[in-house]
Amino acid sequence: MYYTKVNQDSCIxxxxxxIIAPDLFDYTSDGLALTKxxxxxxxxxxPAERFDTFLDAYRKCPTGAILRSDRPFPPAEQ
Ligand code: F3S
Incomplete structure (x- = not known):
């Protein structure tokens, strides 16, 4: 099982x-990616049926901004 989020400090x-995974990723008003x-x-x-498209996006992000973990990410620090 994968969990994912976008490091928006690295997203360009x-x-x-x-484009690769429109069911998983969307944009903020600034054009930065986020998980939908x-x-x-x-x-x-x-979701299991989205693994393949997730991995494709994960591998192709030019800056490595898409994070992946096998457990939920901790709450973001304020
Ligand atoms: Fe940003 Fe990478 Fe997506 S640069 S828009 S997280 S492919």
């Missing part, structure tokens, strides 16, 4: 992840 708003299913919290697992 290239848009590739949303949990608003970039990284607390909900990637």
């Amino acid at each position: 708003a290239c848009g590739l992840c949303q 299913m949990d608003n970039n919290a990284g607390t909900l697992p990637v």
